[in-house]
């Protein structure tokens with residue numbers, strides 16, 4: 001993904017399309033309505049199409065992980081879902097309403113976004129960074145309340161950032177900073193979250209910790225999660241559904257879509273990643289474990 005087009009997680013809502021009217025949007029997930037939907041969606045940059053004519057629905061309350069080779073368009077699709085990129089054709093619906101017709105605040109109350117490379121502000125305490133997640137809930141008539149403070153405290157605690165809350169965010173290690181951004185997303189308390197490589201910079205213990213948090217908010221709050229991961233075994237372990245984007249001759253489309261065991265087959269790995277591999281049950285979880293055929 002190109003770094004230049006990626007803003008920090010938005011405190012006032014995704015920004016590429018200017019907010020339009022004040023159309024009401026649902027702020028909770030309604031039964032039977034997909035959390036996100038792409039209809040005949042094409043997306044690209046400067047006339048160069050990256051994804052073509054996609055139709056897909058993300059069921060509310062599920063964890064979906066996009067996988068695929070570098071450059072296959074995972075971040076591009078996530079940015080279109082987040083309204084950080086305008087489609088070249090088709091549309092995105094958020095909780096049943098076209099995302100383009102909604103104001104930034106409406107979108108941000110329904111959708112929290114962690115981009116791949118958020119821009120860290122200078123001279124900002126971790127606690128203040130995380131508090132930005134509460135901006136969509138505030139207005140002239142609704143200033144900061146104890147509920148906002150509690151949401152920030154909960155998010156700091158859930159990510160193990162309580163002890164670092166008064167540190168300057170610019171002084172954190174890569175992994176600590178990534179957890180601070182995740183805390184911001186949690187504090188936003190949106191019913192749907194988009195996470196672009198949330199485990200970047202994290203050691204394995206912290207990767208698992210972040211993915212456990214993701215699973216917990218999904219199970220306890222019913223949060224819908226759409227994320228991008230590169231580790232196929234972790235993707236299989238923590239997701240209800242895997243969406244595989246194609247590359248090479250399959251570029252621009254989805255080559256497999258379904259539950260982890262349906263998707264992670266040797267054929268799909270060959271098609272999507274040009275990878276010779278076996279897939280065996282993980283002895284700990286029973287989920288698919290990808291074993292590349294690499295000579296030692």
Ligand SMILES: Nc1ncnc2c1ncn2[C@@H]1O[C@H](COP(=O)(O)OP(=O)(O)OP(=O)(O)O)[C@@H](O)[C@H]1O
Pocket residue numbers: 001002005045046050068069070071072073074075076077
């Ligand atoms: N801002 C941009 N301007 C022009 N082209 C871009 C831009 N961002 C991405 N691309 C191109 O779009 C294609 C898909 O990129 P994208 O970042 O969505 O892939 P990805 O699957 O997320 O890759 P990775 O796994 O490497 O993060 C690539 O060919 C990339 O070069």
